[in-house]
Amino acid sequence: MQEEKHVLSILVDNQPGVLSRISGLFSGRGYNIESLCVAETTETGVSRITIVTQANTPLVEQIKKQLNKLINVLKVFELTGSPYVQREMALIKVSAKPESRAEILRIVDIFRCKVVDVSLDHYTIEVTGDDGKMNAILKMMAPHGIKEIARTGMIALFREPK
Amino acid sequence: MKMNGAQILMKALKDEGVETIFGYPGGAVIDIYDELVKTDIRHVLVRHEQAAVHAADGYARAKGRVGVSLVTSGPGATNTVTGIASAYMDSIPLVVITGQVPKTLIGNDAFQEVDIVGITRPCTKHNYLVQSAESLAGIIKEAFHIARSGRPGPVLVDIPKDVVKAVIDYKAPGKVKMRTYNPTYNPNRRQLQKVIKLVEEAERPVIFAGGGIILSEASKALTEFSRKAQIPVTGSLMGLGGFPGSDPLWLGMLGMHGTYRANMSTSACDLLIGIGVRFDDRVTGRTDAFAAQSKIVHIDIDPTSIRKNIPVTIPVVGDCKNSLDMLNEMLGDADLGDLFERRKPWFDQIDEWKRAGRLDYEQKEIIKPQFVVEKLYEMTEGKAIITTEVGQNQMWAAQYYHFDRPGHFITSGGLGCMGFGLPAAIGAQMACPDKLVVDIAGDGSIQMNIQEMATAVQCCLPVKVVILNNGYLGMVRQWQELFYDKRYACTCMEHAPDFVKLAEAYGGVGLRATKPEEVETVLKQGLFNHNDRPVIMDFAVDKEECVYPMVPAGAPITEMLLV
Numbered sequence: 144m145q146e147e148k149h150v151l152s153i154l155v156d157n158q159p160g161v162l163s164r165i166s167g168l169f170s171g172r173g174y175n176i177e178s179l180c181v182a183e184t185t186e187t188g189v190s191r192i193t194i195v196t197q198a199n200t201p202l203v204e205q206i207k208k209q210l211n212k213l214i215n216v217l218k219v220f221e222l223t224g225s226p227y228v229q230r231e232m233a234l235i236k237v238s239a240k241p242e243s244r245a246e247i248l249r250i251v252d253i254f255r256c257k258v259v260d261v262s263l264d265h266y267t268i269e270v271t272g273d274d275g276k277m278n279a280i281l282k283m284m285a286p287h288g289i290k291e292i293a294r295t296g297m298i299a300l301f302r303e304p305k
Numbered sequence: 306m307k308m309n310g311a312q313i314l315m316k317a318l319k320d321e322g323v324e325t326i327f328g329y330p331g332g333a334v335i336d337i338y339d340e341l342v343k344t345d346i347r348h349v350l351v352r353h354e355q356a357a358v359h360a361a362d363g364y365a366r367a368k369g370r371v372g373v374s375l376v377t378s379g380p381g382a383t384n385t386v387t388g389i390a391s392a393y394m395d396s397i398p399l400v401v402i403t404g405q406v407p408k409t410l411i412g413n414d415a416f417q418e419v420d421i422v423g424i425t426r427p428c429t430k431h432n433y434l435v436q437s438a439e440s441l442a443g444i445i446k447e448a449f450h451i452a453r454s455g456r457p458g459p460v461l462v463d464i465p466k467d468v469v470k471a472v473i474d475y476k477a478p479g480k481v482k483m484r485t486y487n488p489t490y491n492p493n494r495r496q497l498q499k500v501i502k503l504v505e506e507a508e509r510p511v512i513f514a515g516g517g518i519i520l521s522e523a524s525k526a527l528t529e530f531s532r533k534a535q536i537p538v539t540g541s542l543m544g545l546g547g548f549p550g551s552d553p554l555w556l557g558m559l560g561m562h563g564t565y566r567a568n569m570s571t572s573a574c575d576l577l578i579g580i581g582v583r584f585d586d587r588v589t590g591r592t593d594a595f596a597a598q599s600k601i602v603h604i605d606i607d608p609t610s611i612r613k614n615i616p617v618t619i620p621v622v623g624d625c626k627n628s629l630d631m632l633n634e635m636l637g638d639a640d641l642g643d644l645f646e647r648r649k650p651w652f653d654q655i656d657e658w659k660r661a662g663r664l665d666y667e668q669k670e671i672i673k674p675q676f677v678v679e680k681l682y683e684m685t686e687g688k689a690i691i692t693t694e695v696g697q698n699q700m701w702a703a704q705y706y707h708f709d710r711p712g713h714f715i716t717s718g719g720l721g722c723m724g725f726g727l728p729a730a731i732g733a734q735m736a737c738p739d740k741l742v743v744d745i746a747g748d749g750s751i752q753m754n755i756q757e758m759a760t761a762v763q764c765c766l767p768v769k770v771v772i773l774n775n776g777y778l779g780m781v782r783q784w785q786e787l788f789y790d791k792r793y794a795c796t797c798m799e800h801a802p803d804f805v806k807l808a809e810a811y812g813g814v815g816l817r818a819t820k821p822e823e824v825e826t827v828l829k830q831g832l833f834n835h836n837d838r839p840v841i842m843d844f845a846v847d848k849e850e851c852v853y854p855m856v857p858a859g860a861p862i863t864e865m866l867l868v
């Protein structure tokens with residue numbers, strides 16, 4: 144059966160060890176984690192974890208059930224299949240020689256990103272967007288020499304409140 | 306009221322109705338033990354912490370209550386892991402309390418510090434590191450609630466020594482309220498209506514019953530359902546005793562060492578109703594050939610069990626007993642016509658399979674292990690609580706002791722853990738002092754927790770150990786014989802202790818039979834003559850006897866090797 148990308152949004156009790164329970168579930172059962180993001184929500188004691196995984200349909204059903212079975216998990220949503228918004232963020236440190244500085248700034252402009260740090264030989268660029276945009280800007284920056292990159296996983300929410 | 310952590314723990318355990326604890330002391334729990342002996346809770350001092358957990362497991366199964374173990378930090382805690390993993394696989398409700406180094410030392414590689422919460426995360430239903438004496442009572446209450454509700458399982462509570470010593474104003478915990486945990490007991494009625502419809506239409510139905518029947522105390526409801534709907538019943542290893550083994554509708558165990566008729570009917574049925582099972586690979590064999598022509602109904606309280614291993618036509622999430630009660634009530638209204646008449650061809654076919662593939666062996670001049678189990682069954686009138694070790698002994702116990710009642714077959718099913726039987730027997734005997742408790746053992750497995758003889762002697766527990774002594778790690782040898790051209794790599798136990806003398810050395814009774822005609826005498830003496838200490842009965846059995854039928858791992862379950 145076809146493996147596809149699935150975005151899971153998980154609300155958890157913000158207890159010590161919860162992340163380890165979740166990541167342990169994935170590694171122990173051989174599920175794949177493409178990316179994972181965690182942060183608190185506005186409700187005290189509740190965090191949201193966004194996990195992107197590759198799985199076929201029966202497997203993703205099993206993953207959701209296994210997640211629900213964890214005592215500290217409040218709710219599991221699958222975003223894939225309903226309208227949702229998603230974002231990733233990256234900080235890209237790109238080398239900026241005098242002859243390429245203008246070109247880099249032009250790309251930054253086109254992609255509507257920001258230069259957040261600058262030095263004699265590099266720019267650090269902040270970019271947010273979906274993974275398509277991420278990959279596109281990385282491709283554009285590559286010829287200039289990417290020195291370092293830090294990238295978040297995907298965060299996502301349903302368009303309709305759930 | 307001012308109380309310290311140890312006193313709060315004792316109060317919390319008493320509030321849960323705990324009467325017996327299996328444990329082993331050490332530095333991190335010395336304060337707890339200091340309080341424990343002031344209560345009327347009985348403490349069974351085991352000789353190894355693994356045994357404390359297996360014993361609590363045996364106790365839980367025999368009593369239908371949560372089993373409790375108490376051990377120290379570090380090595381005490383790590384020694385429990387095998388026991389916890391076994392209980393987890395078999396969904397047995399346990400609360401395992403481990404001592405921990407003081408909070409201030411956690412993370413410093415302190416003496417006897419180990420991250421037992423981290424280690425047991427994947428093999429507990431849930432676990433806790435207690436951060437304060439204030440939270441202790443509530444956590445213990447929650448731990449018991451989680452252990453026994455829904456699909457039961459072991460819960461570990463790790464208590465740092467400073468929490469045990471802290472003196473606080475005790476406040477009784479309120480009702481357990483957990484918004485993240487809410488098992489579904491009541492099945493969806495509409496799903497069950499679909500099940501009834503399938504039952505009415507089916508020509509060749511089979512029920513496959515598992516450990517869930519025993520855990521949810523659904524045996525009576527299952528028997529009623531099977532008889533009302535005229536559906537024969539097979540069971541997993543964990544399900545034995547959930548349906549009377551002497552009932553004409555009983556097909557015997559399913560799977561790798563299942564009966565011919567159970568495997569054949571499950572493969573040929575047009576409706577398979579799995580209740581409280583998880584379709585383990587030892588049951589299904591090759592999954593795409595398993596019940597391939599059949600619609601499958603799967604009733605279980607744990608949604609993750611459903612559609613994990615095999616596709617299911619009608620999933621039903623709910624407690625086995627609640628579901629069967631509802632099904633019985635719904636069957637009451639349904640017009641079933643003369644089901645037995647209509648399904649006569651199916652029952653005839655099953656009878657034919659029964660004749661074609663009986664469990665069988667020939668007792669000649671060497672003692673056959675099956676003969677010992679069969680005699681044991683006769684002489685105990687099928688009423689003993691049987692625990693087992695793992696290997697051939699376990700399978701012969703399952704095949705030849707025809708369990709009629711739930712809670713009487715106590716085996717490490719999912720983990721298949723050698724060394725389980727003796728401590729589990731100790732636990733079961735503590736739970737049921739008036740019952741005959743017998744560990745059917747192998748000569749290999751018994752040596753894994755043989756030290757528990759001392760525990761049994763100290764507690765005056767008359768557990769019986771029946772060793773089917775074949776001088777081999779028999780089940781592994783059997784695989785080597787059948788699939789590895791008889792290359793018996795490291796499975797011959799060239800040296801073994803004299804089990805009779807060993808029993809005596811521990812202060813128990815030792816008996817031996819080397820000829821078939823001695824079997825009955827030894828059993829008679831061993832089972833009925835000593836009721837204040839453990840007995841080991843050592844039976845020198847046929848060394849190269851195999852367990853049949855056998856389905857090679859990964860083959861369809863119809864591909865049985867028969868003798």
Ligand SMILES: Cc1ncc(C[n+]2csc(CCOP(=O)(O)OP(=O)(O)O)c2C)c(N)n1
Pocket residue numbers: 694695696697698699721722723724746747748749750751773775777778779780781
């Ligand atoms: C702790 C543990 N180690 C290893 C095994 C693998 N194993 C399964 S059956 C078996 C042989 C058991 O020998 P014995 O207790 O003599 O029983 P028999 O099969 O001879 O009846 C072994 C080694 C196991 N199940 N558990």
Ligand SMILES: [Mg+2]
Pocket residue numbers: 747748749773774775776777778779
């Ligand atoms: Mg053996």
